[in-house]
Amino acid sequence: MTNKPVSLTSKNHWAVAINNASNKFQLLDLLANGPVPPEFEELRGLQGALFSKLELVRFIDEEERHGAKTLTKDTPQSLKSMSTGEQKKALLKYILAADPDFIVLDNPFDNLDNESQAQLAKSLQEISKHTQLVQIISRKTDLLPFVTRFVTLDRAVLKTFGSISELEHFLATPSKPIFQENIPKPLNTDRFEDEVLIDLKNIAISYDGKPILKNINWKIRPGSFWQLVGKNGSGKTTLLSMITGENSKGYGQDLYIFGKKKGSGESIWDIKKRIGYFTPSMIDKFTGHHSAINMLISGLTDSVGLYLRPTEVQLQLAKEWLELINMWGLKDVYFHDLSMGQQRLLMTVRAMVKHPLLLILDEPTAGLDDKSAALFVALANKIAQESKTAIIFVSHRKEPGLRPQYVFQLEQTKHGSTGKIIKTSQNK
Numbered sequence: 448m449t450n451k452p453v454s455l456t457s458k459n460h461w462a463v464a465i466n467n468a469s470n471k472f473q474l475l476d477l478l479a480n481g482p483v484p485p486e487f488e489e490l491r492g493l494q495g496a497l498f499s500k501l502e503l504v505r506f507i508d509e510e511e512r513h514g515a516k517t518l519t520k521d522t523p524q525s526l527k528s529m530s531t532g533e534q535k536k537a538l539l540k541y542i543l544a545a546d547p548d549f550i551v552l553d554n555p556f557d558n559l560d561n562e563s564q565a566q567l568a569k570s571l572q573e574i575s576k577h578t579q580l581v582q583i584i585s586r587k588t589d590l591l592p593f594v595t596r597f598v599t600l601d602r603a604v605l606k607t608f609g610s611i612s613e614l615e616h617f618l619a620t621p622s623k624p625i626f627q628e629n630i631p632k633p634l635n636t637d638r639f640e641d642e643v644l645i646d647l648k649n650i651a652i653s654y655d656g657k658p659i660l661k662n663i664n665w666k667i668r669p670g671s672f673w674q675l676v677g678k679n680g681s682g683k684t685t686l687l688s689m690i691t692g693e694n695s696k697g698y699g700q701d702l703y704i705f706g707k708k709k710g711s712g713e714s715i716w717d718i719k720k721r722i723g724y725f726t727p728s729m730i731d732k733f734t735g736h737h738s739a740i741n742m743l744i745s746g747l748t749d750s751v752g753l754y755l756r757p758t759e760v761q762l763q764l765a766k767e768w769l770e771l772i773n774m775w776g777l778k779d780v781y782f783h784d785l786s787m788g789q790q791r792l793l794m795t796v797r798a799m800v801k802h803p804l805l806l807i808l809d810e811p812t813a814g815l816d817d818k819s820a821a822l823f824v825a826l827a828n829k830i831a832q833e834s835k836t837a838i839i840f841v842s843h844r845k846e847p848g849l850r851p852q853y854v855f856q857l858e859q860t861k862h863g864s865t866g867k868i869i870k871t872s873q874n875k
């Protein structure tokens with residue numbers, strides 16, 4: 448608990464609107480290590496803390512490499528295995544115990560379901576009475592109601608405004624994102640004749656006696672388009688790890704991946720070859736200097752970056768994909784120098800370039816501004832429409848414009864989450 452008295456005069460709190468071209472990391476560094484930009488004059492010399500996904504990645508890394516259980520000292524469970532909601536709670540508790548003067552909240556509501564978002568908003572309201580807050584936001588619906596200062600970060604330039612309307616304008620969604628061409632065809636076709644790609648029959652999972660999933664029945668047919676939803680901790684990641692064959696708890700269960708029963712001698716490599724997977728945290732793990740085009744082509748060989756000279760056919764295919772996402776002009780730019788939105792579009796296309804039997808997009812829009820999220824959703828819809836690839840799009844948010852045929856909804860019970868299949872209007 449904080450020792451600070453609740454201030455009688457109300458404190459200033461900032462919202463900083465960012466888009467995918469904003470130099471967010473530089474701003475975070477200035478707020479943490481100085482010199483603090485003039486827009487945040489009041490914070491000079493004060494002690495700040497950072498509430499962000501990046502901090503969580505850092506703590507997970509420290510725990511994995513050095514066994515440092517900083518956020519998890521009260522539980523035997525590892526930070527990595529916790530759900531996002533649990534991780535964020537643990538981080539907030541740790542920050543509050545240190546009693547900082549201000550907290551920088553980097554898109555705090557990302558990856559949280561509605562209930563967890565409401566809980567966090569309530570906690571932040573309380574915290575705002577004694578601690579100044581700087582909220583970095585990409586989506587206007589996230590704005591905390593008690594913010595008093597409105598700032599935009601356009602590349603590296605900060606501007607302060609007297610009202611929220613300029614921020615709304617900065618984050619505004621475009622009319623309709625349009626991709627001109629059809630998605631490029633695959634170089635090879637993976638022939639799969641069965642009617643069902645993935646079949647989960649009465650799957651149940653528990654960890655250390657705690658039931659997570661129960662009676663899960665899910666048939667994924669070739670070419671179907673699914674959205675997977677469920678509250679934080681309902682077991683979405685666990686369920687995906689069954690589908691990708693990575694969870695050893697799949698052995699002995701009635702689980703069929705691309706027609707083969709789990710445990711019947713199938714190789715994890717054969718499964719992975721047929722799945723395209725993208726989740727934003729993958730990007731943080733990529734090191735090295737790879738050009739945009741090489742990153743894309745490496746999706747054909749399942750490597751990171753490219754170590755062999757690409758063939759003419761591969762280059763032509765990469766050109767078509769880059770043109771589709773309006774990035775042909777950026778083909779030689781280093782992956783790490785692309786904006787966040789561009790990196791994600793490229794990684795999605797990289798996961799799709801082989802036209803895998805199954806494409807998994809795990810919370811792909813987290814942290815994107817409204818405009819880029821809309822572009823992303825349009826790309827997912829287009830892939831669903833123009834290819835034979837089945838898609839699972841995992842998202843907490845109702846993604847405006849996303850057009851899945853079915854929603855697989857995990858519903859928590861004390862015996863583990865059960866699954867409900869909802870047909871959408873796209874199915875009629």
Ligand SMILES: Nc1ncnc2c1ncn2[C@@H]1O[C@H](COP(=O)(O)OP(=O)(O)OP(=O)(O)O)[C@@H](O)[C@H]1O
Pocket residue numbers: 524528529530531532533558654655659677678679680681682683684685686
């Ligand atoms: N290896 C593990 N050991 C113990 N508990 C685990 C392990 N892996 C997952 N859990 C627990 O299983 C529950 C479901 O976690 P999971 O990550 O699958 O949920 P989720 O729906 O993906 O959550 P979120 O959306 O917040 O990421 C959580 O309570 C988590 O702590």
